[in-house]
Amino acid sequence: MKIGTSSVTTVDGSVDERAVVKLCSEVAALRASGVVVVVVTSGAVTAGVAALQPAGGRPADPITLQALSAIGQHRLMRVYDEALARLGLLAGQVLLAPLDFGERRQYLHARATILRLIELGVVPVVNENDAVADDEIRFGDNDRLAALVANLLGAEVLVLLTDTAGLFTADPRTDDGASLVEDVGEIGAEHERAAGGPGSSGGSGGMASKLAAARMASWSGVRAVIAAAHRPGVLSDAVSGVAGVGTVVQPRPRTLGARKLWIAFALDPAGRVVVDDGARRALVEREASLLAAGVVTVEGDFVPDDAVEIVGPDGVVFAKGLVGLSAANAADWVGRSSSELASGLAREVVHRDDLVVLVGAPARGARR
Ligand code: GLU
Secondary structure, eight states: OOOOHHHOOOOTSSBBBHHHHHHHHHHHHHHHOOOOOEEOOOHHHHHHHHHHOTTTTTTSSSSHHHHHHHHHHHHHHHHHHHHHHHOOOOOOEEEEOOHHHHHHHHHHOOOOOHHHHHHOEEEEEEEEOOSSGGGOOOOOOOOOOOOOHHHHHHHHHEEEEEEESOOOOOTTOOOOOOOOOOOOOOOOOHHHHOOOSOSSSSSOOOOHHHHHHHHHHHTOOEEEEEETSTTTHHHHHHHHOOOOOOOOEESSSSSSOHHHIIIIISSSEEEEEOOOOHHHHHHHHOOOOOEGGEHHHHEEOOOOOOOEEETTTTSSSEEEESSOOOOOOOOTTOOOOOOGSSSSSOOOEEGGEEEEOOEEEEEEOOOO
């Protein structure tokens, strides 16, 4: 489960002990019934702002925010530690950075540590390693981090706790006719429209990032529930699937492994590769590698190992992958058959091992 900044901090930004105690009691109750719970919590930056009280309020520059997270993280953790201790439980802090998911060794290592904490009966309490993660490659929001953790651990359900009851058909703050969407079959453009932009000022997520995280979960075979943190019994209701608990996004039958999930949803695309219909069919129907001959044009300034969106002749993004060639020398390879490629150039534009076909689920940043 993941809880957002607005749900674990008070209006003055300090850690909301009552909210953490409520959450930890629910974690303890679930554990007592045999359910393993891993907590992903936000709130470090906001707690750091409350502690330091910088002149001019919350700063905007990333380095200061990262420094503030270092002030707030241990304060946040102390509240979890005390709340869990009163319930006879130990908390174990795990701070993760994006590369921990991008490199297999790191990924396996992070997984082994969290699983060992669970075996030891400890409640893992995860946050992003905000203090050290490079700004360029930060997760930026804990919703995505939580979805990656759910994938990492093969969770059954990802509960995203926030300050609203779930996804509404319109903004409930401004539209009286807005109603809760209880079950999202497949996340579509209408859900994304309803989710709108970022939410509270303290957190970075908002409903759009919750939907994106729910989609990642769904592609990992994990059911996602977006629900209100203050609702009594919300965790156990979400786990047992009580009707009306929030917005449920069902898992897809076909799931992606961690690395492909990372490529598909965690990496920002550096450009686009537009392909012809034959290449599109080869990728979608056979998950073949993308060859230069099928590429019509490229956009952006990508270099090998960057993520690119792959776009069909209709302009729709249908896949994403790590590219093997550079945009700078596109003239040397776009549209060319393998035999025409100079030696030294990669044979595949995107190798099938680095390719994720996402028909029916546009990749992060996809434009339709
Ligand atoms: N890791 C950030 C924090 O603890 C929160 C990121 C988010 O808002 O999701 O403050």
